[in-house]
Every structure is written in C-alpha cells, then in structure tokens.
Amino acid sequence: MSSPRDSMVSSTAASVDSVPPSPETQEPWLPDQDELSSVPWYEEKSSTLKLSDIYIIKEKGGTMGKFEVVLPHPDERTHRPPPGFHTFYVNQLDMGLRFPILRFLTSLCKHIKISPSQLDPNSYSFLLALAVLLSYHDIPLIPYVFMQLAQIKRLGPGKFYISHKGGHTFIKGNPGSHKGWMRRFFYIKRDGKRRSRWRCDMS
DSSP states (O other), rough: OOOOOHHHHHHHHHHHHTTTTTTOOOOOOOOGGGTTTTOOOOSSSOOOOOOOOOHHHHHTTTTTTTEEEEOTTTOOOOTOOOOOOOOEEHHHTTTOOOOOOOOOHHHHHHHHOOOOOHHHHGHHHHEEEHHHHHTTOOOOHHHHHHHHEEEEEEEEEEEEEEESTTTTOOOOOSOOOOGGGSEEEEEOOOOOOOOHHHHHHOO
C-alpha cells in the first residue's frame, strides 16, 4: 500500500513532468543497453534485496504493468545487468526516482554525460525540489538553467551527486547518508515498444 509520502512524490513528479520540454529535448525512457555495455566502473558487491522487495520496488517506482523488475543473483553485479536491463537502487526510489524517468532528469544527465543510475539518492530529491521551484516561477526546466544553480561532484568510482552551487543552500532536508545503498540494487527494463535511445558517454 502506498504511503502518503510516496503519493506526494508521485503527484509532484507528474506535475513537474507535465511542463513541456524545450524543442531540442527528447524523452528517453531508459538508457540504451548497447551504450552501457562497456561501463568502466563496477562494485564488487552483491545485492541484499529479497524477492519480497520486488513489489515494493514496482509500487514505489510507479512501474506496475509497465516495467519488468528482477533481482540480481548473488554473483551478479551492478555493472553487468542482464541483456536489456538497467541497474538502479532502492534508495534512489526513496528519494524521488520514478519510471519512466522524468524528461528534465534525462535531459540533464545527457548534458553532463552520465547515466541516471550513477546519481546518488539525494541528487534525485534535490533535483525534484529544484524543478518544483523553477516551475513555480515559470523558469524552463532545461540543463542550462540547472547548471547555473547546481554543481556535480564525484562521489566515488562511477558515482556522482548534484547539489547547490557555491554557498547557496535553499533546498534542505536530505539525509546525511544512505548507509549500504549501493548494495540495494535491482535490474529493470521497460516492457513493450522502446522510445528514444539514451545517448551518453560513459567513459
């Protein structure tokens, strides 16, 4: 059963994504598997998720009837999902990630040349909150605007986080840490017709 917080996140995400994208922005639904086959980073960690977590993942991610979710076997890792699947983390869902991925998020990730799966959990809540503020003030949700207000930093091998630029801290409330979040990963793919290709340089 969805919690009030999950419902609020879903409705907020829907309202943000209803803002028309700029003409040059297309909407990839998930990264294209062919472009993730040579990812130069990996985690030597197995997933700690259980079969009972699949329903929670689908409900939180808004994937009911639209996406297939599978859990990794003990010998599978984040950097080698099954053919056609992509890796994401439960804590990203906790902080606002939803499927299909919002247009402004995919546009921003394409601009900075990373996959959405490489963002730490707090990046999602920060970007969603920032998008709400921009939408309220009728400011377009385009990468140029985001990069004037935010900065991206490397969190570790293949991981990044996005936060305020400079000393501005107008968005607060994110957890100080997400202990063990990189071991709570799962694989996901969209059922049915594939939309636009995800184009990003993972090197």
